[in-house]
Amino acid sequence: MTALLELEGVSKSFGGLRVIDGLDLAVNEREIVSVIGPNGAGKTTLFNLITGLYHPDAGQIRLEGRNLVGLAPHRITKLGIARTFQTLRLFLNMTVKENVMAAQYGRTKAGPFRSIVRTPGMRREEREIHQRAEEKLAFFGKRLMGYRWDQPAYSLSYANRRRLEIARAMAAEPRILLLDEPAAGMNPVETHEITELIAKLRDDGGYTILVIEHDMHVVEGISDRVTALDHGVKIAEGSFEQVATDPKVIEAYLGIGAAEEEADADAAPA
Amino acid sequence: MSEPERPAAPNASDAAGRPKIGVDEWVASAEERHERSRGLGGLVSRGWEGSPAEAKLIVFVALASTLPFWMNEGELFSYGLYTLLYALLALGLNIVVGFAGLLDLGYVAFYGFGAYGYALFSSNHYGLHWQAEASIPLIVLGTAAVGLILGLASRRLLGDYLAIVTLFFAQAFVAFVNNSNPKVAGEGLTGGPNGIPGVDPLNFFGFKLHSTKQYYFFLLIVFSLAAVGLYFLNNSRTGRAWRALREDPLAAEAMSIPVNRLKILAFMFGAGTAGLTGTIFAAIQTGVVAGNFDVALLITIYAIVILGGLGSIAGVLFGAIVINVSTQFLAPSNDHPELKRWLFYGAILLIAAKIRPWSRTAAVFVGTAAFGFVVHAIASGISSDWTNGTVVDAGSAASAIRNWVIVPSGHTGFQTWAYIVLVAAIVVTSQLKGWWRMAALIPTLYWVAVVWENVLVQQSAVTALILFGVLLIALMQARPQGLLGTARVEIV
Numbered sequence: 001m002t003a004l005l006e007l008e009g010v011s012k013s014f015g016g017l018r019v020i021d022g023l024d025l026a027v028n029e030r031e032i033v034s035v036i037g038p039n040g041a042g043k044t045t046l047f048n049l050i051t052g053l054y055h056p057d058a059g060q061i062r063l064e065g066r067n068l069v070g071l072a073p074h075r076i077t078k079l080g081i082a083r084t085f086q087t088l089r090l091f092l093n094m095t096v097k098e099n100v101m102a103a104q105y106g107r108t109k110a111g112p113f114r115s116i117v118r119t120p121g122m123r124r125e126e127r128e129i130h131q132r133a134e135e136k137l138a139f140f141g142k143r144l145m146g147y148r149w150d151q152p153a154y155s156l157s158y159a160n161r162r163r164l165e166i167a168r169a170m171a172a173e174p175r176i177l178l179l180d181e182p183a184a185g186m187n188p189v190e191t192h193e194i195t196e197l198i199a200k201l202r203d204d205g206g207y208t209i210l211v212i213e214h215d216m217h218v219v220e221g222i223s224d225r226v227t228a229l230d231h232g233v234k235i236a237e238g239s240f241e242q243v244a245t246d247p248k249v250i251e252a253y254l255g256i257g258a259a260e261e262e263a264d265a266d267a268a269p270a
Numbered sequence: 271m272s273e274p275e276r277p278a279a280p281n282a283s284d285a286a287g288r289p290k291i292g293v294d295e296w297v298a299s300a301e302e303r304h305e306r307s308r309g310l311g312g313l314v315s316r317g318w319e320g321s322p323a324e325a326k327l328i329v330f331v332a333l334a335s336t337l338p339f340w341m342n343e344g345e346l347f348s349y350g351l352y353t354l355l356y357a358l359l360a361l362g363l364n365i366v367v368g369f370a371g372l373l374d375l376g377y378v379a380f381y382g383f384g385a386y387g388y389a390l391f392s393s394n395h396y397g398l399h400w401q402a403e404a405s406i407p408l409i410v411l412g413t414a415a416v417g418l419i420l421g422l423a424s425r426r427l428l429g430d431y432l433a434i435v436t437l438f439f440a441q442a443f444v445a446f447v448n449n450s451n452p453k454v455a456g457e458g459l460t461g462g463p464n465g466i467p468g469v470d471p472l473n474f475f476g477f478k479l480h481s482t483k484q485y486y487f488f489l490l491i492v493f494s495l496a497a498v499g500l501y502f503l504n505n506s507r508t509g510r511a512w513r514a515l516r517e518d519p520l521a522a523e524a525m526s527i528p529v530n531r532l533k534i535l536a537f538m539f540g541a542g543t544a545g546l547t548g549t550i551f552a553a554i555q556t557g558v559v560a561g562n563f564d565v566a567l568l569i570t571i572y573a574i575v576i577l578g579g580l581g582s583i584a585g586v587l588f589g590a591i592v593i594n595v596s597t598q599f600l601a602p603s604n605d606h607p608e609l610k611r612w613l614f615y616g617a618i619l620l621i622a623a624k625i626r627p628w629s630r631t632a633a634v635f636v637g638t639a640a641f642g643f644v645v646h647a648i649a650s651g652i653s654s655d656w657t658n659g660t661v662v663d664a665g666s667a668a669s670a671i672r673n674w675v676i677v678p679s680g681h682t683g684f685q686t687w688a689y690i691v692l693v694a695a696i697v698v699t700s701q702l703k704g705w706w707r708m709a710a711l712i713p714t715l716y717w718v719a720v721v722w723e724n725v726l727v728q729q730s731a732v733t734a735l736i737l738f739g740v741l742l743i744a745l746m747q748a749r750p751q752g753l754l755g756t757a758r759v760e761i762v
Contacts (some may be wrong), residue, residue, distance in 0.1 A: 051524055077526040089521035091514045093758045106526025108507050112535065115506030124587040126506065154759040172526050188711040 002065060003175055004208050005050070006028045007082070008211035012042075012049055012232075019045045021232040022059070027176065029094035030065035032202055032209045034124040034219045036243070038252055044086055047178050050210075051083050051138045052076040065226070084165040084182065086212070090153045096207040097149040099164055103171035136167045139205070140197070158191045166197075166256070170205065176203065179211040183218050216244070228252065254256035288727020320752075323501060326455045326584060334490055338483045347482045348598045354489040355551060357590035360574040361496055361583065362543025367572075368581035369504060369537035371516030373429060375568060376420060376436030379443035380541040382563030383413050384548020386447065389466040389558045396457060402472045405507045406549050407605070414538040415543025421537035424528045428519070429632045440568065447560040465559030473541055475752070485554055492550070495544065497583050503539075504583070512536060515580075563664065567733075569598070579747060588753055596737060600730040609669060610730070614722055617737065622715065630708060636710040642674040645716065649676045675723045685725045692721045 003026035004122060017064065019042045022120050026260045037042050040171040048054045052073040066213050067077050069176045083160055086174070108129060110122040135146040140163045145182050148156075153164060165266060169177055183191045201207050211221050220224060226243040228236040230252035243249055337350045343722055359381060387409035392438050424435045427472040448550040452463035460466070472479045472488065479485050491746045503509050514522040521531045552558050570593060578589030599609045625631045649656040659677035671677075678684050702710050726733040751757040 044342075053520070053524065072525045072528070074526045074528045077524060083524060085521065085524075089518050089524075090523065091517035093517055093756070094510070094513050098510055098513070102510040102522070102527065104524040105507055105511050110507055111540070112503055112506070113506045115503050115508055118502055122506070129507070152759070153549075168525060 003027055004031075005210070006060075006062045006065075007050070008060045009048060010046075010061060011057045012045060012054060012056050019232050019239060020049065020056070021231060023232065023234055024194040025234070029207060029209055030206065031212065031224045032198065032207055032222050032225045034200065034223040034240075035210065035212045036214070036216075036219060036226060036249075037235075039125075040231075041229040041252075042232040043229055044180060045232075046178055047210075047212065049081055049189070050076075050178060051081060073198060077172050077174065078099055078172075081178065082169040082172040082174035082176075083178035084169050084180055086184065088161050088165060090161055090164055090168070092154040093152055095150050095152055096156065096164060097133050097137065097192060098173045099153050099168050101129050102221065103168045104129050104132060104173070108174050113149075128246060133171060136170045140169065143196050144152075159186050162194070163197075166201075170201075170207075174207070176210060177207045179209060179213075180211055181199075181214060183213060183215045186256070191215060193239060198222045220244075285615065327498065330587065331490065331494055335487075338486060343482050346486055348601070350486050351482060351489060351554065352598070353590050353594040354486070354493050355465045355547060356571070356574060356594050357555070358374065358489065358493050358496060358550075359544060360571050360578075360586045360590055361493070361500060362540045362547065363571050363575050364581065364583065364586050365500065365512075365543065366540035368586075369509060369516070370512040370533060372533060373433040374436045374445075374537070374540065375433050376439035376573065377540065377544060377562045378565075378568045379440040380413050380417060380544035380556075381548045381551070383416055383541075384409050384545030384559070385552040385558045385562065386466070386548075387412060387545065388549035388552040389469045390459075392470040392553075393466055394468040395461065395466045396455065397471055397545025400475070402474050402549070404552075406546065409549050410542045410545045413548070414542040417537040417539075417541025418534060419720060420541075421534035425533055440563075440565070444560050444563060445564075460560075463560065465557060467557040469552050469556050471556070472550070479553070485550075489550060491739060492546070493587075496546075497587070501583055504581075506534070508532070509571040517585055565723070569738070573742060576742065581756070582752065582754045584753055585741075585754035591596065592741075592753075593738070597734050600734045600737070602730050607662075610669065610727070610733075611722075614733075614737075615719075615728075617741070618715070618718060621740075622711075624709075624748070633671050633710060634711055634715070638715045639674075641712050642716050642719070646674055646676055648690055649678075655679050659724075661723060671723060675719050677723055688717070688721050688724055692717050723762060 005025075005233060007023055007025040010020055010023045010025075011018065023042075023046070025033075030066075035046065037043055040044040045054065049056050050068070052068065052071055052075070061067075063076075063079055063081060066079070067181050067262075068079070068081075071079075091102060094102065108125050110125050114122045128213075137149070143160060143163055146166060148160075150218075153161065156164060162185070166177075166179065169179075179198070183194045186194060197222065198209060198211065199222055202209055209222075213224070226236075226240050227234060227240065228243050228246070228249045230248075235248040236246040237251060238246075274583050289439065304486060334354075335678070338346055341350060357734070362380075363377050365372070365375065366372050366655065388405055390396060391405040391409070392402070393399070414424070418437055420511075424432055427435055438540045447460045448463055449688065451458040451460050453580045471483075479488055504512075514527055515529050515532055519529050551562070556746075557564070574593045575587035577592060578585030578587070596613055599613045622634060623631055625634060646657060657672075657676050659679040660673050661677055691715075695710070695717055699707060699710040699714045745752070748754075
């Protein structure tokens with residue numbers, strides 16, 4: 001079975017700094033894969049490469065066997081990859097619903113002239129856009145419903161902005177969702193909620209999900225597989241337990257020797 | 271004073287048994303209470319926001335249709351026709367700057383392109399005399415094509431860079447039209463500094479528009495259609511994509527919006543609208559010269575769009591009314607010269623009335639009046655030539671002005687000094703605080719009147735620009751989003 005998303009030998013340098021170095025990665029249909037790694041490991045760069053914001057220096061990125069390298073970001077999104085931003089890049093002065101409606105651009109057709117004269121086809125499409133936006137927002141329970149639709153996005157709380165980012169990405173109707181730190185800045189209750197939501201996105205929404213996350217409880221709760229990066233190189237891959245106990249991963253997070261110390265500490269009481 | 275009804279903080283079903291602190295519904299209700307303004311202003315703004323767009327359009331068209339019945343030909347021309355012309359022109363700029371957020375300083379070149387296009391196709395210049403139903407669509411498409419070219423060339427530019435490149439384009443257009451005048455078909459193409467005279471009136475299928483009234487109604491129909499079309503466009507997929515690109519081009523691109531294509535589309539729609547307005551302008555003027563499309567017009571159009579509120583179609587119309595009517599009041603050819611005086615003192619009063627509390631406002635007004643009489647008495651006591659100058663365009667307020675404002679005769683250089691003193695006085699007043707500021711405000715206000723009566727009243731063009739500047743500064747303080755615009759938040 002070929003994977004839905006495949007990266008093969010992808011490399012990216014900024015000046016002399018190799019941010020991603022010969023990375024291979026495969027994400028299968030309806031799988032949740034987490035990418036972990038210390039700050040500066042190249043996780044967000046990986047997302048920028050997949051979504052076409054950066055072009056790789058070498059290697060291939062394939063969606064269902066189709067090479068994405070060199071395509072414009074909006075083309076890649078149209079082909080089925082949508083993302084959220086770690087730093088939150090909502091359309092702040094548009095309403096909550098408009099944010100979600102805007103992301104359906106690539107899935108709709110009505111041109112400017114048809115919009116000006118409001119042809120029946122354009123009006124039908126517009127109704128569908130509204131309906132789909134409401135569906136996506138309903139995914140978050142009551143968080144983004146009702147009176148919130150007409151509020152500008154800047155009036156939302158931080159956690160709701162993260163939810164709206166996800167709703168907006170969903171509205172692009174992708175096969176794969178790339179979530180960049182969906183739980184960052186959330187309180188424990190909200191973190192718990194987002195963990196459940198990501199599972200629901202896969203189970204009910206049918207999305208394949210690639211997620212960057214620092215909160216290990218979230219990673220443990222959702223991941224089918226975990227990939228650990230350090231200095232742009234994949235240092236471990238497998239189930240959460242395998243990766244979390246991998247000496248290289250512990251070393252990357254805690255420093256050289258930490259893995260041995262931990263092994264010693266484990267050994268001592270025995 | 272009753273507390274507005276507070277929506278009960280809903281107990282989200284998925285939040286059962288969780289801490290209530292930070293329930294965001296409660297925060298939202300608090301914000302709502304804060305934003306709802308009281309009094310007449312609140313009533314007006316709520317009424318405005320509450321009424322549907324169709325109703326606003328009908329009211330506007332109904333009111334505008336009455337104009338020809340109570341205005342004479344000249345008034346209809348300068349107040350009615352020109353307001354609509356500016357409004358239509360600003361509507362196009364609003365697409366580029368308001369909807370898509372692109373700082374396009376080359377906009378008037380498209381207007382000029384449309385005007386020259388019509389002048390070439392329908393005038394004695396080449397003797398072509400095309401009918402308007404043939405030349406206008408062709409020119410609109412041609413101008414949109416020029417917009418496409420400029421858009422293609424600058425599609426990767428944003429902000430300051432885009433502003434500079436488009437400004438070059440505008441200047442290049444004026445320079446070309448003025449100086450180049452290449453020989454095409456045995457005739458200079460642009461007529462050089464003389465422009466192209468003898469442009470035909472608009473002529474649709476043999477029906478010629480020949481009176482101001484006909485042009486006015488034609489323009490009213492064109493403007494209404496354009497406004498409705500753009501309203502629909504703004505509320506469509508394309509409009510949302512433009513707003514998204516204005517907010518965050520990178521996120522828009524990542525959300526399947528082809529940013530470059532939409533930028534070019536905005537340029538084309540803006541250019542097409544400007545081209546259309548240009549054709550009508552050329553027909554109304556029965557001639558074109560390069561001077562019609564200079565930076566002063568660009569400033570006027572930007573002032574209209576910013577004053578009305580970026581991105582608001584009704585705001586564009588409102589801005590056009592305010593700017594054009596005040597410009598016409600200040601015009602030297604105005605039939606009612608005292609109108610400009612009322613406009614000036616009215617604007618000053620409006621700004622000064624912002625002082626709070628009211629007792630202080632009253633004190634400043636009374637103080638300024640008294641200060642004036644005292645200064646006038648002293649000046650005429652020293653020498654009568656300090657107060658016996660001629661009051662320009664005195665009108666109904668002549669005697670009041672003659673006894674209050676000093677208008678010297680025979681003191682050359684007074685005008686220059688008065689102006690410099692005014693600038694200094696404004697700077698000093700703005701630096702002072704509290705009671706000192708109030709005290710300094712009285713002579714400053716009086717000196718504003720002196721400068722007006724001695725200098726500005728005779729120099730309408732300068733006054734208009736100063737007035738726009740003051741108006742925009744005052745607006746920036748009071749309502750940064752423009753009169754009818756929605757407040758935008760840049761960083762939160």
